[in-house]
Amino acid sequence: MSFSATDAAFEGFRVVRRHPVTALIWGLAYLVLYVATFGLGAGQWAAIMASAQTLEQSSNPSPEEMMALGQAYMGLLVWLAPLGLVIGAVLSAAVARSVLRPAENAWGYLRLGMDEVRVFAVTLAIGVIVGLLCGVLSAIVVAVFGLGVASGQAVMYLLALILGLAAAALVIWLSIKLCLAVPMTIDRRKFTLFESFKATNGQFWPLLGMTIIAVIMSLIVSILGTIISAGTDLATGGISVLAGMDGLSTLDVLARAWPAILVWSVVNALMSALQLAVLYAPFSAAWQGLRDR
Numbered sequence: 001m002s003f004s005a006t007d008a009a010f011e012g013f014r015v016v017r018r019h020p021v022t023a024l025i026w027g028l029a030y031l032v033l034y035v036a037t038f039g040l041g042a043g044q045w046a047a048i049m050a051s052a053q054t055l056e057q058s059s060n061p062s063p064e065e066m067m068a069l070g071q072a073y074m075g076l077l078v079w080l081a082p083l084g085l086v087i088g089a090v091l092s093a094a095v096a097r098s099v100l101r102p103a104e105n106a107w108g109y110l111r112l113g114m115d116e117v118r119v120f121a122v123t124l125a126i127g128v129i130v131g132l133l134c135g136v137l138s139a140i141v142v143a144v145f146g147l148g149v150a151s152g153q154a155v156m157y158l159l160a161l162i163l164g165l166a167a168a169a170l171v172i173w174l175s176i177k178l179c180l181a182v183p184m185t186i187d188r189r190k191f192t193l194f195e196s197f198k199a200t201n202g203q204f205w206p207l208l209g210m211t212i213i214a215v216i217m218s219l220i221v222s223i224l225g226t227i228i229s230a231g232t233d234l235a236t237g238g239i240s241v242l243a244g245m246d247g248l249s250t251l252d253v254l255a256r257a258w259p260a261i262l263v264w265s266v267v268n269a270l271m272s273a274l275q276l277a278v279l280y281a282p283f284s285a286a287w288q289g290l291r292d293r
Helices: 005-009 011-018 020-057 063-100 114-151 154-177 181-188 195-199 204-236 239-245 250-290
Strands: none
Touching (some): 005 204, 011 020, 011 063, 020 239, 063 250, 114 154, 114 181, 154 204, 204 250, 239 250
């Protein structure tokens, strides 16, 4: 027994249509993340925007300018990454729950319990596995390309290209094989990672097709968000106004730019919630279609 890839790909829109308030609640969760991001690190965002603007205006950016931008980002990620992972796990669990346990719709399917802990662990494990694989494969491709540069042999460039394509195919294959781990974890109420390999046997191409459709739908939502943001940026100036506030304290930045930050956060929170449903719900729908196989 298989599942309908095209039907599953649009599950996110059905989730939002069945429970529109759910998308608003997810948007509030994103809004909390964005408000915390700017509320605690507005000064760092101002430094990042200023460094990015300097790089855009420079035809030949210096290593010092690149390093300044990297340091600003790292300073923000130190505390933002853990917060993002926690909220991401809660929202991922909520999306899976909305498909697999539709009756548990209180609070927009949001919970703080062992389901979320397990999803956090599964998501972190997948990130580490895929990240390590990408790192190793990238190092091999770069090394082969470097040999081509050193030796001047065209065959090494061709080999690097072939290895790069093979590496990309391997990462895609592994990602598809692990794509059902989160919905299976929610459905079975236990840590489930490599069981996704067995569940996806013989389903690679349908799952890949479903993923491509979901990504395309997500891009359409992103374009819609960009259009809406363009209109709000004209009214408030957008968060690009932070570039002129580099060196100010967080409180000073918030006092001067809070309208732009608030409007940007609200618009992007709602768009992020819709993208969350569009991208993640299809995998739960796919597992739902396959679990009785």
